[in-house]
Amino acid sequence: MQIVKYVFQQHGDERGRLVALEEMKDIPFEIKRVYYLYETKERVHRGFHAHRNLEQILICIHGSCDVLLDNGTEKKVISLEKPYEGLFVPNYMWHEMYNFSSDAVLMVLASEYYKEEDYIRDYEVFLKMCKKDEDDDTV
Ligand code: T46
Numbered sequence: 001m002q003i004v005k006y007v008f009q010q011h012g013d014e015r016g017r018l019v020a021l022e023e024m025k026d027i028p029f030e031i032k033r034v035y036y037l038y039e040t041k042e043r044v045h046r047g048f049h050a051h052r053n054l055e056q057i058l059i060c061i062h063g064s065c066d067v068l069l070d071n072g073t074e075k076k077v078i079s080l081e082k083p084y085e086g087l088f089v090p091n092y093m094w095h096e097m098y099n100f101s102s103d104a105v106l107m108v109l110a111s112e113y114y115k116e117e118d119y120i121r122d123y124e125v126f127l128k129m130c131k132k133d134e135d136d137d138t139v
Pocket of ligand 1: 099
């Protein structure tokens with residue numbers, strides 16, 4: 001599984017640091033939505049879904065957390081702990097977020113507006129969709 005983690009340019013000077021993100025430049029899609037998770041309780045796991053169309057970049061702008069990515073055949077855990085790093089989560093990628101530090105703020109840049117129909121929340125359905133995709137590719 002190919003993991004795409006962006007390292008954004010930091011504009012640092014004696015006052016501190018700044019990261020600027022522009023759609024279609026630093027971010028590989030048009031940004032339709034921004035949301036963020038914070039005050040996540042200890043030992044909480046979130047996510048547990050994949051998306052049909054949505055692409056996202058996850059940036060832990062404060063604190064840290066882990067993200068499990070699962071493409072139906074392989075799983076990888078990626079730690080996010082730097083405000084200048086962004087993890088690309090493509091469509092059809094099962095993802096779970098956990099190990100949030102108490103001060104974690106996870107910001108998400110999303111390519112689509114919020115749509116519940118875009119979510120695949122049943123892991124068995126997700127696996128079947130991945131399998132079907134693989135079978136279609138081998139024809
Ligand atoms: C994802 C991971 C990384 C909205 O009303 N609008 C929104 O744009 C979002 C993202 C959520 N909501 C509402 C829906 C739920 O009532 O906020 C509540 C919590 O959302 P959810 O349970 O889906 O949160 P997570 O942390 O499980 O997943 C979220 C995103 O939904 C999801 O797309 O990829 O973060």
